[in-house]
Amino acid sequence: xxxxxxxxxxLVIGTGKKITLECSQTMGHDKxxxxxxxxxxxxxxxxxxxxxxxxxxxxxxxxxxxxRIRTEHFPLTLESARPSHTxxxxxxxxxxxxxxxxxxxxxGTRLTVV
Amino acid sequence: QKxxxxxxGPLSVPEGAIASLNCTYSDRGSQSFFxxxxxxxxxxxxxxxxYSNGDKEDGRxxxxxxxxxxxxxxxxxDSQPSDSATYLCAVNKDSGGSNYKLTFGKGTLLTVNP
Numbered sequence: 001x002x003x004x005x006x007x008x009x010x011l012v013i014g015t016g017k018k019i020t021l022e023c024s025q026t027m028g029h030d031k032x033x034x035x036x037x038x039x040x041x042x043x044x045x046x047x048x049x050x051x052x053x054x055x056x057x058x059x060x061x062x063x064x065x066x067x068r069i070r071t072e073h074f075p076l077t078l079e080s081a082r083p084s085h086t087x088x089x090x091x092x093x094x095x096x097x098x099x100x101x102x103x104x105x106x107x108g109t110r111l112t113v114v
Numbered sequence: 115q116k117x118x119x120x121x122x123g124p125l126s127v128p129e130g131a132i133a134s135l136n137c138t139y140s141d142r143g144s145q146s147f148f149x150x151x152x153x154x155x156x157x158x159x160x161x162x163x164x165y166s167n168g169d170k171e172d173g174r175x176x177x178x179x180x181x182x183x184x185x186x187x188x189x190x191x192d193s194q195p196s197d198s199a200t201y202l203c204a205v206n207k208d209s210g211g212s213n214y215k216l217t218f219g220k221g222t223l224l225t226v227n228p
Binding site: 031033035039040042043045048090092101102103106107108 | 145146148154155156157158159160163202204206215216217218219220221
């Protein structure tokens with residue numbers, strides 16, 4: 001069973017506000033990811049981390065930033081939210097543990113910027 | 115050429131039939147291959163992983179990998195209406211440190227008709 005948690009599940013916020021989406025995992029995974037997905041559309045990788053203090057931008061340019069100070073925690077921050085940031089944000093993590101590199105997803109945060 | 119390609123569908127099969135989902139990938143160094151199921155509005159759920167050439171069976175699901183042809187497939191036997199979802203193919207190349215990428219295809223929408 002995957003133990004990866006995202007909060008909040010739903011967020012409606014005004015334009016210009018700063019927001020942080022939380023993601024935590026208790027599986028000891030070294031790699032963590034943030035994906036952005038609009039309804040009915042494909043997943044887009046926006047950030048990933050392969051360990052503490054190591055982060056990379058993904059394929060889709062994003063105005064968000066991430067940090068990885070602890071293995072289990074990978075928050076995503078938007079300094080000034082805009083309506084174009086309205087989307088679903090999915091966090092995932094993967095091992096390897098025992099040779100497995102399977103990635104597991106959190107339940108997602110659905111962000112609406114008004 | 116996209117790194118991971120899938121037919122977007124929709125693929126429609128009658129209940130009880132075999133559904134066949136296909137995926138090709140471009141990077142010959144890819145090492146791990148995954149199939150995820152995603153219901154509308156939900157996060158992706160891992161259903162199969164495969165690491166070596168050949169077939170891997172788990173219940174009604176069979177994953178097939180052919181690295182020479184850069185092809186991975188998923189067969190769903192005795193398809194049920196509850197199998198109706200988008201199926202995502204994911205491919206992983208891990209060369210250590212930052213040279214790591216988990217890449218998803220766009221997904222194939224499967225509809226199983228009662």
